[in-house]
Amino acid sequence: MGARAVRLCHYACLVDTNLDSYFKITERGSTVARELRGGVVTFFTMAYIVVLNPLILGFAADEHGKFLGGGGGDGSNLPAIAAATALVAGVVTILMGVVANYPLALATGLGLNAFVAFSIASKMTWADAMGLIVIEGLIILVLVLTGFREAVFHAVPAPLKIAISVGIGLFITLIGFFDAGFVRPGSGTPVQLGPTGELAGWPVLVFLVGLALVISLWVLRVKGAILISIIVTTVIAIIVESIGNFGGKTAKNPLGWSLTVPEWPDKVFDKPHFDTVGHFNLFDSWGDAGVVTVLLLIFTLMLADFFDTMGTMTAIGAEAGLLDEEGVPPNTMKILAVDSIAAAAGGAAGVSSNTSYIESASGVGEGARTGLASVVTGALFLVAIFFAPLVKIIPSEAAVPALVLVGFLMMQQVKGIDWDDVEIAIPAFLTIVLMPFTYSITAGIGVGFIAYVLIKVVRQKAAEVHQLMWLIAAMFILYFAIDPVTRWLT
DSSP, rough: EEEHHHHHHHHHHHHHHHHHHHHHHTTTTOHHHHHHHHHHHHHHHHHHHHHHHHHHHHTTOOTTTTTTTGOOSTTHHHHHHHHHHHHHHHHHHHHIIIOOSSSOEEOTTTTTHHHHHIIIIIGSSSHHHHHHHHHHHHHHHHHHHTTHHHHHHEEEHHHHHHHHHHHHHHHHHHHHHHHTTTTEOOSSSSEEETTSSSSSHHHHHHHHHHHHHHHHHHHTOOTHHHHHHHHHHHHHHHHHHHOOOOBBBSSSOTTBBBBOOOOOOSOOOOOOOOTTTTOOSHHHHHHHHHHHHOOOHHHHHHHHOOOOOOOOHHHHHHHOOOTTTSOOOTHHHHHHHHHHHHHHHHHHTTTTTEEOOTTTTHHHTTTTHHHHHHHHHHHHHHHHGGGGGGGOEEEEEEHHHHHHHHHOOOOOOGGOOOOOOHHHHHHHHHHHHHHHHHTTHHHHHHHHEEEEEHHHHHOOOOGSOOHHHHHHHHHHHHHHHHHHHHHHOO
């Protein structure tokens, strides 16, 4: 063996030893190869967010009719949103691996981004909406560092936390069906199947093919099922469009593609543009939308972000065998701190709150046990930045089947609610159904919390209600009555 080969072998062994020592790979019963493989699998399982986040945020207008990233509602801002989505996901996931040494990846939260697009941005400018996300992330960070998170965690009954997640699942499912043209506003009914009460048009057929494909891949436990289905369905959509030339959906062409027309871009590799980064204001929304509204929006974001993370990190730890005898993951404080920073970073980059992904379980299933897997996943997200132009060819009909599947996954949590206990079942039911029925996550949470307190009072169990729940319910009552109260005071 030559001297150069000996040196290379020495360096490789040194790197391997340092990685093992820093990430505790051997101690956790893993290997570098398993960590690398697990990181890659996690990326391909959740890389769909680089496609879905621009489609959810890119076509939603704020109160002034402006679009995120300076777009004109024609999809021109999608590459910038995709690039920033991948950038933040890459950085915070690497941070999770290096700081917390946990096999947990982060990216823009599905459900949370829909809340931002349809419930927050409509009340203020995009910069103001992103500012609220930054504030929310910083508040969670303070709660984590001070230990106050325990009080917040115990204030809201666990079944109501489950109901919030389930309701968001139904909400994003409805968005998926609407964006695909499968469900549309009805002529004599609020909604109907297709444009005339029946399905019509090739784009809807593409959506159904994508839905069948993602379900089939998922039940077969194919790694990266969502990403594979998006890619395959997009190829089908490009072929269909090249043959039929259906164009975008308009009043004269109701059977066209909903949001983006699947046409091959001029280039697939480009210098990324981060037009959304730094697009946030911290305090302008307080005067425009009102203090009560802003506080409730921040609370809603915080609630969803905070409790989802607690559940996700515990579930990942359980699958990886990393929990202690009390069911607590190692480096809990660091995990929660990084997740809080990620939420604020998502707002600062203009791409909505970033949070921990349950899809990280796929990497754990491949053997990941340490933060090295997260570093690999984060690095792949950074590479994805340079392929952002590809997002413009993906029609919503190819992407939103993922929303339906994710909605199903969130719906599975409903079994954690005791439906025989009316004191929790009725508030949970109202929380779940009002989110899609009112097209408002805030409305579902608010009515559910108020109903919970009301039922406890009616059944003479007011002492069982946590003090924070009284405060939260009072804030939601004021939120729903803000218009008549404002009129009365002015």
